[in-house]
Amino acid sequence: MQQGGPKPANSAAALEEIRPAARRPLDLLIAIGSALLVAVVLLLVWIVTDTDAAETTDPDELRALVPPSLLGLLVGIANLTVIVLVSITALEVLIRREFRQVVRGLVAGALGYGLTGAVNAAVLAASAPAGPPEVLAGAGSGGVFTALLHGYLAAAIGYVRAMPLGHLPRVRVVMWSGIAITAASVLLAGVTTSLALVLTVLVGWTCASVARYVVGLSMPVPATDRLIRELRRFDLEPLNLTSQGSDADGNQRFVADTVDQRLDIVLLRADDTAGVWKRLMGVLLLRTPVAPPIQFGLHRRVEHTALMHFAARAAGAAVPGILAVTELGAGTVALVREHVRVRRLSDLDAEELTSGLLDRAWGDLDRLHRHRIVHGNLTGATVGIRLDGRVAFTDLSNGSIAAAPLRASLDVAALLTALAVRVGEERAVRSAVRALGVEAVAGALPFLQPAGMPQALRAELREHPELLGAVRGRITAVAPEAPARPAKLERMQPRTVVSAAAATVVGIVLAYQLVDVDFSTVREADLGWATASLVVSVLCMPAAAMALMGFVPIRLPFWPTVLAQFAVSFVRIAAPAGVGMVALNTRYVTKMGASGGLALSAVGLSQAVGLLMHVPMMLVFAYLTGSAHFADFSPPLTLLVVSAVLSVAVAAVLLLPALRRAVLDRLRPYFRGVLPQFLDLLQNPRRLAMGFGGTILLTAGFILCLQFSVLAFGGSASLAAVAVVFLAGNALGSAAPTPGGLGAVEAALLGGLTAVAGLPAAIALPAVLLFRVLTFWFPALPGWGAFHYLQRRAAI
Numbered sequence: 001m002q003q004g005g006p007k008p009a010n011s012a013a014a015l016e017e018i019r020p021a022a023r024r025p026l027d028l029l030i031a032i033g034s035a036l037l038v039a040v041v042l043l044l045v046w047i048v049t050d051t052d053a054a055e056t057t058d059p060d061e062l063r064a065l066v067p068p069s070l071l072g073l074l075v076g077i078a079n080l081t082v083i084v085l086v087s088i089t090a091l092e093v094l095i096r097r098e099f100r101q102v103v104r105g106l107v108a109g110a111l112g113y114g115l116t117g118a119v120n121a122a123v124l125a126a127s128a129p130a131g132p133p134e135v136l137a138g139a140g141s142g143g144v145f146t147a148l149l150h151g152y153l154a155a156a157i158g159y160v161r162a163m164p165l166g167h168l169p170r171v172r173v174v175m176w177s178g179i180a181i182t183a184a185s186v187l188l189a190g191v192t193t194s195l196a197l198v199l200t201v202l203v204g205w206t207c208a209s210v211a212r213y214v215v216g217l218s219m220p221v222p223a224t225d226r227l228i229r230e231l232r233r234f235d236l237e238p239l240n241l242t243s244q245g246s247d248a249d250g251n252q253r254f255v256a257d258t259v260d261q262r263l264d265i266v267l268l269r270a271d272d273t274a275g276v277w278k279r280l281m282g283v284l285l286l287r288t289p290v291a292p293p294i295q296f297g298l299h300r301r302v303e304h305t306a307l308m309h310f311a312a313r314a315a316g317a318a319v320p321g322i323l324a325v326t327e328l329g330a331g332t333v334a335l336v337r338e339h340v341r342v343r344r345l346s347d348l349d350a351e352e353l354t355s356g357l358l359d360r361a362w363g364d365l366d367r368l369h370r371h372r373i374v375h376g377n378l379t380g381a382t383v384g385i386r387l388d389g390r391v392a393f394t395d396l397s398n399g400s401i402a403a404a405p406l407r408a409s410l411d412v413a414a415l416l417t418a419l420a421v422r423v424g425e426e427r428a429v430r431s432a433v434r435a436l437g438v439e440a441v442a443g444a445l446p447f448l449q450p451a452g453m454p455q456a457l458r459a460e461l462r463e464h465p466e467l468l469g470a471v472r473g474r475i476t477a478v479a480p481e482a483p484a485r486p487a488k489l490e491r492m493q494p495r496t497v498v499s500a501a502a503a504t505v506v507g508i509v510l511a512y513q514l515v516d517v518d519f520s521t522v523r524e525a526d527l528g529w530a531t532a533s534l535v536v537s538v539l540c541m542p543a544a545a546m547a548l549m550g551f552v553p554i555r556l557p558f559w560p561t562v563l564a565q566f567a568v569s570f571v572r573i574a575a576p577a578g579v580g581m582v583a584l585n586t587r588y589v590t591k592m593g594a595s596g597g598l599a600l601s602a603v604g605l606s607q608a609v610g611l612l613m614h615v616p617m618m619l620v621f622a623y624l625t626g627s628a629h630f631a632d633f634s635p636p637l638t639l640l641v642v643s644a645v646l647s648v649a650v651a652a653v654l655l656l657p658a659l660r661r662a663v664l665d666r667l668r669p670y671f672r673g674v675l676p677q678f679l680d681l682l683q684n685p686r687r688l689a690m691g692f693g694g695t696i697l698l699t700a701g702f703i704l705c706l707q708f709s710v711l712a713f714g715g716s717a718s719l720a721a722v723a724v725v726f727l728a729g730n731a732l733g734s735a736a737p738t739p740g741g742l743g744a745v746e747a748a749l750l751g752g753l754t755a756v757a758g759l760p761a762a763i764a765l766p767a768v769l770l771f772r773v774l775t776f777w778f779p780a781l782p783g784w785g786a787f788h789y790l791q792r793r794a795a796i
Contacts, residue, residue: 108158108211157204346380362435442482529712550691570783725752
């Protein structure tokens with residue numbers, strides 16, 4: 001049966017995923033050859049260690065060629081560039097849903113680190129106590145991953161070699177250039193020797209080949225012959241096979257022509273869980289009558305789909321017959337049906353939606369309901385008309401048999417809504433009353449709410465927010481005695497689920513961190529550092545005022561703008577992070593003489609600049625954490641963790657539609673009308689300096705406040721590590737649904753100070769509490785006064 005919206009795809013490319021990934025013997029041969037070469041070189045080094053052949057260039061002579069400070073700067077830029085591009089290329093592949101390629105690159109990088117460490121450990125153990133051979137030992141004093149061979153370089157080489165970057169030639173050149181700069185720098189700095197560097201390249205190349213062979217290529221050999229053989233088993237000789245993309249649940253669809261008929265083929269796969277997760281979320285959020293059915297296991301899904309088709313066909317509905325159900329391999333089942341050409345309701349022109357067609361649609365739905373069969377997913381895409389004029393219902397996988405009358409009322413509510421979108425509420429309700437009677441239509445009134453609608457219909461209702469109210473009004477006019485109170489269909493709101501989950505996670509993290517904390521240390525704070533922390537926290541308000549004044553094109557008075565920032569501190573106690581700030585600042589700028597659109601875009605620009613500066617600052621500070629990487633030119637673990645977390649977060653936003661919509665809804669107020677304001681800002685250097693300067697001073701103030709809070713309780717941590725902790729905690733707080741990120745920020749800062757800065761929980765906890773009191777709770781007190789003062793002056 002033909003359905004709209006297929007994603008074009010090649011049938012061979014779609015069927016190829018049925019078979020395991022292809023592996024090239026050449027990759028295995030390269031891996032074995034490279035590994036043998038590394039082993040032979042190490043053996044030769046061991047044999048000639050005591051001879052004159054072991055003479056090497058004096059590391060001091062190499063260091064004299066380039067100043068160490070210049071080498072450090074070059075390596076810092078090169079490493080940051082490579083790490084950022086690793087994240088970007090991984091995201092680019094994830095967006096294309098080529099997950100095997102990402103796994104191959106990550107496996108190659110991990111093998112590079114691991115094998116380098118193993119080789120270094122083996123050589124150091126075998127050469128003890130005399131020390132490693134001079135031709136392998138550089139002047140660096142790094143750990144096992146950089147003592148001889150360089151782990152970071154091997155991992156980077158493995159990743160770039162294993163990832164298919166042919167479609168991104170410039171990115172590939174930049175990544176190889178960054179790796180080459182780091183390799184040349186470690187050689188010139190004497191961190192490693194030329195022979196060790198060659199072995200490092202061989203190890204990276206070996207790991208890339210191993211990953212390519214073990215994980216496999218993403219272009220396996222097509223398996224169309226298997227499907228064709230199974231069709232022949234049922235005496236269905238296909239003349240051709242054409243891919244029709246995938247349906248709403250992600251199942252691949254094909255059309256095959258035989259001598260006397262056309263076939264619809266649906267491939268259901270055990271590893272395709274997209275539909276299962278949607279249904280599971282529905283079960284969590286909706287009550288049992290409206291929750292979608294969940295079939296765990298491939299064969300349960302196939303049996304339910306086949307049962308629904310047989311039951312609906314037996315009831316007299318116009319559904320295609322099932323001709324075959326066959327297994328194509330482990331975890332893949334093909335469902336073969338008659339092909340019936342259907343024009344979807346959403347594709348019909350207005351003049352084609354006659355009263356007769358509407359009556360036939362209600363008549364066929366009533367026929368299903370009389371047999372206790374419900375559809376469960378009635379939308380403009382699942383209701384259509386065949387060439388012979390009969391109304392057809394497609395996609396019965398969400399339906400059920402022996403259904404309760406309540407579920408039939410949900411079907412009526414869904415079809416009423418779907419028809420009202422096309423023909424208006426008056427015709428939709430009138431046709432339903434003609435076919436079903438007033439009582440049946442009145443019974444659907446409590447279910448006319450978004451929670452009771454299929455997902456696709458809920459998306460359409462966002463474009464027609466007044467439609468459900470209009471339909472309810474029409475039904476009430478026809479049946480005044482109908483129950484007007486909406487049925488309680490939702491167990492909980494999605495926001496409640498997120499808040500509860502966030503609160504649970506925060507509680508667990510805090511409880512784990514507080515197990516061994518001695519609370520008596522809170523009384524031992526150094527008043528000098530605590531006072532310094534208080535002063536810095538107060539100075540953050542003028543910095544925030546400077547940032548706002550720089551981004552707003554009209555002249556703002558300084559002290560009232562500072563008071564507005566205190567007022568923001570009062571408002572954010574009751575509003576989610578960022579929302580209260582945007583709302584109050586926009587109102588303040590409007591009261592100062594700017595138009596509503598100009599005020600919103602200017603405030604959004606200030607927030608957007610802060611957001612865009614956040615990630616680069618986090619990466620730079622992450623690179624500066626610790627000091628060991630300056631000796632061996634390896635990026636610190638903190639930078640790798642930050643990059644990985646940012647990549648996973650961005651990938652989740654891009655790959656999950658619901659999360660993507662939530663993030664876009666959250667960010668849209670910040671970026672609406674930002675570009676014209678930014679272009680105008682570039683033409684005013686004074687405002688540009690004030691805006692960016694205020695943003696940097698604000699961030700620096702918060703970082704120093706946290707640093708001074710740590711020092712107040714006797715802690716010692718690098719400023720770079722504290723900066724990473726604050727920036728990460730601030731990002732989590734902005735995403736948290738609680739006011740001011742309450743709970744999430746505390747947990748993130750506490751965990752970051754213990755994990756990244758290396759502070760004991762007994763110091764980290766009071767430091768975090770002091771920081772939050774000074775930056776979140778304390779400003780709310782003068783903020784209350786500032787809020788009422790500005791209100792009396794009509795400034796907000």
